[in-house]
Amino acid sequence: DIVMTQSPDSLAVSLGERATINCKSSQSVLYSSNNKNYLTWYQQKPGQPPKLLIYWTSTRESGVPDRFNGSGSGTDFSLTISSLQAEDVAVYYCQQYSTNPPRYTFGQGTKLEIK
Amino acid sequence: EMQLVESGGGLVPPGRSLRLSCVASGFTFDDYAVHWVRRAPGKGLEWVSGISWNSGDIRYADSVKGRFTISRDNAQNSLFLQMNSLRAEDTALYYCTKDKDSFLSGASYGGFDYWGQGALVTVSS
Numbered sequence: 001d002i003v004m005t006q007s008p009d010s011l012a013v014s015l016g017e018r019a020t021i022n023c024k025s026s027q028s029v030l031y032s033s034n035n036k037n038y039l040t041w042y043q044q045k046p047g048q049p050p051k052l053l054i055y056w057t058s059t060r061e062s063g064v065p066d067r068f069n070g071s072g073s074g075t076d077f078s079l080t081i082s083s084l085q086a087e088d089v090a091v092y093y094c095q096q097y098s099t100n101p102p103r104y105t106f107g108q109g110t111k112l113e114i115k
Numbered sequence: 116e117m118q119l120v121e122s123g124g125g126l127v128p129p130g131r132s133l134r135l136s137c138v139a140s141g142f143t144f145d146d147y148a149v150h151w152v153r154r155a156p157g158k159g160l161e162w163v164s165g166i167s168w169n170s171g172d173i174r175y176a177d178s179v180k181g182r183f184t185i186s187r188d189n190a191q192n193s194l195f196l197q198m199n200s201l202r203a204e205d206t207a208l209y210y211c212t213k214d215k216d217s218f219l220s221g222a223s224y225g226g227f228d229y230w231g232q233g234a235l236v237t238v239s240s
Contacts, residue, residue: 040226049230102219104162
């Protein structure tokens with residue numbers, strides 16, 4: 001089974017500063033037939049369901065601010081918030097998708113707070 | 116506005132059963148795969164089960180295989196999760212969530228784009 005490991009487990013960043021969350025997969029999430037990395041990022045604020053932020057490693061979901069950026073390939077990925085806003089306080093999850101058989105594995109989550 | 120509304124959660128003793136429901140509105144339900152994802156207290160998200168648009172492909176996490184059954188009724192815009200032989204470790208907030216794709220094995224997978232507020236399941240004696 002694929003294991004997704006996020007680092008750090010928690011992170012405190014000052015308002016306006018950059019925040020970076022890392023996600024490492026135990027196996028490549030590259031789908032060779034179309035060269036897509038099926039790596040997705042979600043944001044979950046307290047008392048709310050998760051919200052889709054980024055899919056295919058770096059494609060922002062409609063309405064997501066452009067301060068959120070995803071990058072990486074193969075087994076190593078990152079979510080970067082370029083200038084932290086107060087409303088970005090949340091737990092962030094990476095998720096991989098493998099096609100055969102279909103599996104959807106989440107990382108353990110990274111709690112982002114304001115310093 | 117797209118909406119997913121779960122119901123059927125509650126407190127049950129270990130070994131008993133519970134059935135969750137999720138009613139969708141604001142989109143063409145039978146165009147998309149749908150899933151159940153849970154979050155146990157103090158833990159992260161765990162994918163539980165998924166079903167393709169026409170129920171032709173159904174998958175389960177190993178932790179629930181043989182105990183949980185997912186189904187859907189496209190005429191009623193509804194998703195279900197029958198949970199049998201419940202264990203303490205099944206205690207969680209269960210979310211109904213919509214896939215961007217119709218299939219579970221599709222190359223177009225782009226995440227789960229809409230989520231309900233969740234139904235709380237507590238397994239305890």
